[in-house]
Amino acid sequence: xxxxxxxxxxxxxxxxxxxxxxxxxLARRGxxxxxxxxxxxxxxxxxxxxxxxxxxxxxxxxxxxxxxxPDAPDALRKAVVRTPENLDAVPATLxxxxxxxxxxxxxxxxxxxxxxxxxxxxxYDWIIIDAxxxxxxxxVNILAASDRVLVPMQxxxxxxxxxxxxxxxxxxxxxxxxxxxEIVKVLLxxxxxxxxxxxxxxxxVEDYFGPKVSRTVIPRNIRLSExxxxxxxxxxxxxxxxxxxxYVKFVDEVLSECGAR
Amino acid sequence: xxxxxxxxxxxxxxxxxxxxxxxxxLARRGxxxxxxxxxxxxxxxxxxxxxxxxxxxxxxxxxxxxxxxPDAPDALRKAVVRTPENLDAVPATLxxxxxxxxxxxxxxxxxxxxxxxxxxxxxYDWIIIDAxxxxxxxxVNILAASDRVLVPMQxxxxxxxxxxxxxxxxxxxxxxxxxxxEIVKVLLxxxxxxxxxxxxxxxxVEDYFGPKVSRTVIPRNIRLSExxxxxxxxxxxxxxxxxxxxYVKFVDEVLSECGAR
Ligand SMILES: Nc1ncnc2c1ncn2[C@@H]1O[C@H](COP(=O)(O)OP(=O)(O)OP(=O)(O)O)[C@@H](O)[C@H]1O
Ligand SMILES: Nc1ncnc2c1ncn2[C@@H]1O[C@H](COP(=O)(O)OP(=O)(O)OP(=O)(O)O)[C@@H](O)[C@H]1O
Ligand SMILES: [Mg+2]
Ligand SMILES: [Mg+2]
Numbered sequence: 001x002x003x004x005x006x007x008x009x010x011x012x013x014x015x016x017x018x019x020x021x022x023x024x025x026l027a028r029r030g031x032x033x034x035x036x037x038x039x040x041x042x043x044x045x046x047x048x049x050x051x052x053x054x055x056x057x058x059x060x061x062x063x064x065x066x067x068x069x070p071d072a073p074d075a076l077r078k079a080v081v082r083t084p085e086n087l088d089a090v091p092a093t094l095x096x097x098x099x100x101x102x103x104x105x106x107x108x109x110x111x112x113x114x115x116x117x118x119x120x121x122x123x124y125d126w127i128i129i130d131a132x133x134x135x136x137x138x139x140v141n142i143l144a145a146s147d148r149v150l151v152p153m154q155x156x157x158x159x160x161x162x163x164x165x166x167x168x169x170x171x172x173x174x175x176x177x178x179x180x181x182e183i184v185k186v187l188l189x190x191x192x193x194x195x196x197x198x199x200x201x202x203x204x205v206e207d208y209f210g211p212k213v214s215r216t217v218i219p220r221n222i223r224l225s226e227x228x229x230x231x232x233x234x235x236x237x238x239x240x241x242x243x244x245x246x247y248v249k250f251v252d253e254v255l256s257e258c259g260a261r
Numbered sequence: 262x263x264x265x266x267x268x269x270x271x272x273x274x275x276x277x278x279x280x281x282x283x284x285x286x287l288a289r290r291g292x293x294x295x296x297x298x299x300x301x302x303x304x305x306x307x308x309x310x311x312x313x314x315x316x317x318x319x320x321x322x323x324x325x326x327x328x329x330x331p332d333a334p335d336a337l338r339k340a341v342v343r344t345p346e347n348l349d350a351v352p353a354t355l356x357x358x359x360x361x362x363x364x365x366x367x368x369x370x371x372x373x374x375x376x377x378x379x380x381x382x383x384x385y386d387w388i389i390i391d392a393x394x395x396x397x398x399x400x401v402n403i404l405a406a407s408d409r410v411l412v413p414m415q416x417x418x419x420x421x422x423x424x425x426x427x428x429x430x431x432x433x434x435x436x437x438x439x440x441x442x443e444i445v446k447v448l449l450x451x452x453x454x455x456x457x458x459x460x461x462x463x464x465x466v467e468d469y470f471g472p473k474v475s476r477t478v479i480p481r482n483i484r485l486s487e488x489x490x491x492x493x494x495x496x497x498x499x500x501x502x503x504x505x506x507x508y509v510k511f512v513d514e515v516l517s518e519c520g521a522r
Contacts, residue, residue, distance in 0.1 A: 011394035012273015043419045094426050133272035133394040157490040158304045165355050197487050226458050229418040
């Protein structure tokens with residue numbers, strides 16, 4: 001039951017698109033999968049077609065319950081929603097932006113998500129967590145709760161700049177809180193082979209991360225950005241598209257190299 | 262001397278690209294312009310070609326000085342760097358991610374940036390502030406210090422989702438801290454006319470914001486993403502490109518409608 005955090009503080013690099021299509025892809029391969037939306041924007045929640053106004057509990061409620069009572073047994077289970085993709089999800093809504101205030105005074109404020117997940121870990125083959133574009137308390141909670149980090153990386157110049165900060169944060173969490181934490185994969189996204197700079201950034205990322213860079217590169221593909229407007233992952237809505245095919249290939253790469261089953 | 266915050270918590274929508282090209286464009290039109298980089302990623306600093314390892318002070322130092330001594334007269338001036346574009350800039354480096362901790366216990370923690378800027382406001386015709394992709398304390402400082410908010414908006418489905426949260430935050434800052442705060446412009450970015458969804462999002466944004474939506478739409482253009490690797494704004498490095506032309510048109514629209522001079 002590996003727990004993967006999809007983390008990169010650079011904005012708009014494809015974290016949510018990767019989290020939604022990876023989780024849905026794992027579920028389609030028969031893995032019992034949970035997707036946790038830990039971004040107050042709640043894009044992963046929308047991308048899975050969950051109606052935010054109809055959910056009974058969200059990740060914010062899970063945090064609030066655990067701050068009140070560290071033993072609240074079913075805090076996370078109460079927020080789990082079953083989606084059409086044979087996938088479970090913990091939704092996020094705008095109230096999650098109040099999480100930092102709720103967590104700030106809790107003892108062990110960086111470990112609430114780890115504690116929330118521990119009662120349900122054995123029920124899943126995979127747990128995927130979508131992070132917001134920052135390295136604040138929510139993201140530290142994700143890094144503390146995860147076994148592995150998957151870093152989506154746009155093939156753009158500005159995206160290279162934030163890497164050292166991300167690695168530094170992961171190192172500190174690894175040293176102080178979660179000794180097993182490792183970057184397992186770097187996934188290049190929105191790649192346009194005609195773009196000279198994209199190819200240059202790819203070479204730099206491969207020099208930096210070596211074998212951690214996924215063999216699968218996700219191309220820029222309109223269908224990936226259209227799918228969320230239908231509330232479905234692209235691999236379900238546009239299975240013939242290049243973007244969906246690339247994510248399916250990535251899912252198979254992940255299962256063959258790190259498969260839980 | 263209008264102060265404009267370039268704000269949108271959705272990641273990767275073109276905040277930095279807009280801040281850099283707008284500020285450089287205003288400077289080329291003869292306006293005395295200051296660009297403040299308030300994002301710990303420091304992309305605007307890099308995009309202007311400023312060597313982060315060589316700066317004597319950053320926005321973090323400005324905050325630290327003012328927390329120590331609210332009357333520190335030259336806190337901001339000490340951090341100002343002159344760039345080749347006839348533009349002044351206050352750089353940001355990774356240490357800015359520690360700003361929330363520094364500000365957290367200061368009295369009036371949301372007003373440090375406003376106070377930092379007040380001694381220099383009269384020396385500039387325009388002050389442009391680049392925000393990080395979040396609605397935390399740094400962004401609230403920016404909203405409290407700004408007269409107007411410019412919202413770059415990617416023509417994508419997920420980008421629509423965050424708008425209500427952004428508007429809510431602006432409303433609260435306006436009511437409690439900064440009564441003059443208004444959204445002055447919504448700038449559509451990375452627009453691809455062949456993309457059906459892009460055009461659909463454009464219509465929805467125009468329905469929502471009406472005349473605030475800029476007549477200038479920034480096209481998706483490779484030169485805009487290549488320019489930062491040369492440390493220059495696209496309007497300087499690739500003046501013939503479609504992306505640069507669109508930003509120059511936007512600068513002229515801003516000057517004709519809201520010109521300081
Ligand atoms: N390979 C791709 N090709 C085309 N568009 C894409 C691709 N991947 C993602 N997108 C679109 O680009 C935008 C940014 O992607 P996404 O929202 O997944 O990034 P993110 O890292 O989660 O952003 P944030 O930092 O705001 O959380 C979205 O509108 C998404 O639909
Ligand atoms: N019109 C455009 N056409 C093509 N690429 C663009 C355009 N505008 C910006 N880019 C590129 O897209 C990426 C995201 O833009 P940018 O970094 O300016 O967004 P941002 O909102 O500042 O991101 P963040 O949320 O991380 O601060 C960058 O790599 C940038 O070079
Ligand atoms: Mg996201
Ligand atoms: Mg930026």
